[in-house]
Amino acid sequence: MGHWLYRNIVEPGKLPLFLALTSFVLSFVVTRTITRLIRAGKGPFRNVTPGGMHIHHVVPGVVLSTVGGFGAVASGRHGVGSAICAVIFGVGAGLVLDEFALILHLDDVYWSEQGRTSVEIVVLTAALVLLVLTGSLPFGVNDLTEEEAQSRGLLFLNVAVNALWSVVALLKGKVRTALFGIVVPLVGLVGAVRLARPNSLWARRFYRRRPKARARALRRVYRHDRRWTRRVRAVQDWIGGAPSPRS
Template sequence: MYEKVKAEAGGMGSWFHQNFVEPGKIPMLLVLASFVLTFAITRMITRLIRAGKGPFRNIGGSGGTHIHHVVPGVVLMVVGGFGAVGSSRSGVGAAVCAVIFGIGAGLVLDEFALILHLDDVYWSEQGRQSVEVVVLAAALALLVLSGFSPLGVDSLSEEERQDRTSLLLTLSSSFVFVLITLSKGKLWMALVGTLVPPVAIVGALRLARPCSVWARRFYRRRHRARARMTLREYRRVRRWSAPRRRVQDWIGGAPDDELAQRAGAPDPPR
């Protein structure tokens, strides 16, 4: 029994060494872990502050100015980023800088909606964008850790990588599909498609979304395409809007107006 457990532990150790240590992915793993953990802890603290529970309180500055945690987040990102550039790829210094950068990124992206709207929309409907960006960033980091590289370079053989024509054709075609997907209003598919090219191909071949650049440019006179596009968008929103909102509420907390509606109270003043 002891030998079996030892063999399994050795197998896990060799797997970790082969997939993370040898390719030099330890800093990326630390960035992702510290990023997700920081976001989770930050959301837990902010939800406790909103509920008036626990010892946590908002941090104020001079004159009663509320200091958002995006401020220390930016500082940590700068320190971790410059430290990572100035240190070696491996070693204790790179690991420490990776953790610092991950913590800063978690704090900054937790208030992404605040930066986007230049307003305190943390607990409003627009604040859901922060949760979406954090989930997307974590998903992209997981894809990178899984071995995916931008624009499908990892799918090429060593001979194809040395052939400049094949390399340029692969990069340019993948980039074109990503641009088409983005112009069709499918941001998530475009970003994921930079690492998984088939996703960008699917997004480029499917109908565009209403109000997208592609729809305004190419569907102006195509009435059937516009009708199909509108119907598909209606079905998509009807099918996925409620589940997506429930997941966002579970991760980041419901907006203030939704909580007020559930409690039967009037909406809080803006």
């Protein structure tokens, strides 16, 4: 384990990424725990309202992300300074993305249905960074054996092909599939060969004169959403808390 950690995390310079991801996840978990306690009226935590103005945690998040980001650029990938900046950036990014829905809608939708977007973005971001972190990059490792060089070259080719399929999946309106398809084998291919979502660029371009294909796409989206929407929302509620009922 220690050898793998050094060869694939430390030597390629991915230790700051590991620290940033860890602090990002912890920042989100701690923040959601505190906001849920505030919502339930439990514990010592209260909203910060100087002068009657509610200060959302996206504000210190932006400050920390800015400090950590510029600090990381200035310090490079190695050294204590880089590690500290990575932690600062991760904490800030966790605070910012926890309120991503507020930024997107320019409204306080934290505990509404629209607020689910924040949880979705955080989970997707953490998953993608984890995949990049645990994957073996084809660059950055010294003194490779011939076998290691060959395997990393094949990995690079695989990532390039996956990226191509992911672009097609993205054009077909499958954003999650496209993002995961870059680093997960065959995911992008599955999204690329299946029917496009009816409102996607692909559907508007290629299904315009194919009513049967468009009808099949509509039926597939309906069945998919009916099967998975409730389950996805249950997981989101477990992670971030259930939205407030509409008044």
